[in-house]
Amino acid sequence: ILNVEQSPQSLHVQEGDSTNFTCSFPSSNFYALHWYRWETAKSPEALFVMTLNGDEKKKGRISATLNTKEGYSYLYIKGSQPEDSATYLCAFIRGSGYSTLTFGKGTMLLVSP
Amino acid sequence: DTAVSQTPKYLVTQMGNDKSIKCEQNLGHDTMYWYKQDSKKFLKIMFSYNNKELIINETVPNRFSPKSPDKAHLNLHINSLELGDSAVYFCASSRAPLGGTEQYFGPGTRLTVT
Numbered sequence: 280i281l282n283v284e285q286s287p288q289s290l291h292v293q294e295g296d297s298t299n300f301t302c303s304f305p306s307s308n309f310y311a312l313h314w315y316r317w318e319t320a321k322s323p324e325a326l327f328v329m330t331l332n333g334d335e336k337k338k339g340r341i342s343a344t345l346n347t348k349e350g351y352s353y354l355y356i357k358g359s360q361p362e363d364s365a366t367y368l369c370a371f372i373r374g375s376g377y378s379t380l381t382f383g384k385g386t387m388l389l390v391s392p
Numbered sequence: 393d394t395a396v397s398q399t400p401k402y403l404v405t406q407m408g409n410d411k412s413i414k415c416e417q418n419l420g421h422d423t424m425y426w427y428k429q430d431s432k433k434f435l436k437i438m439f440s441y442n443n444k445e446l447i448i449n450e451t452v453p454n455r456f457s458p459k460s461p462d463k464a465h466l467n468l469h470i471n472s473l474e475l476g477d478s479a480v481y482f483c484a485s486s487r488a489p490l491g492g493t494e495q496y497f498g499p500g501t502r503l504t505v506t
Contacts, residue, residue: 311491
């Protein structure tokens, strides 16, 4: 069983605050890391696919970094808006031997106006 | 147009029955997946097919059998349903297997076994 941990479990911020979450994963046999945004009553929606150590990706106010050697990725949201309220999931993909994908349990973000 | 669709959206059935959930994607993707979201909202991969070939088969009871008649379809058949099978099942697809490309998820099928 692969250990993919996300922290914090939940977060409540005010509109305009910047915030960040962490995804920790095994540092061996890394192939890729995905970030997804999952709004209540909807389906997960892809944010980023990250494959290289040191990768930095950005989409609007959301960005992510990747450190495969130490096994973590950060997701940053700058100037949070109420519409950013969702659960943010990371998924670790192991690339050696039996390849599989493991989701973390997510960070639930609530942004209050 | 819906990219990844699942039918039915809701399924209520009794223990012991056999049921199927259908998934179709119109994105031209080669790879499709089935996930189970358990009672703690945790998403766990069950199966993955690439070009109609099974490439991931996680520890899932053999009452669950995926079937891929073509690249655009991946159906999930469940025999002898049990109470513990109650969950939301998500289908997804991607252009390439596993981690190389992002996945597109269907709307989910909420299965309730009574």
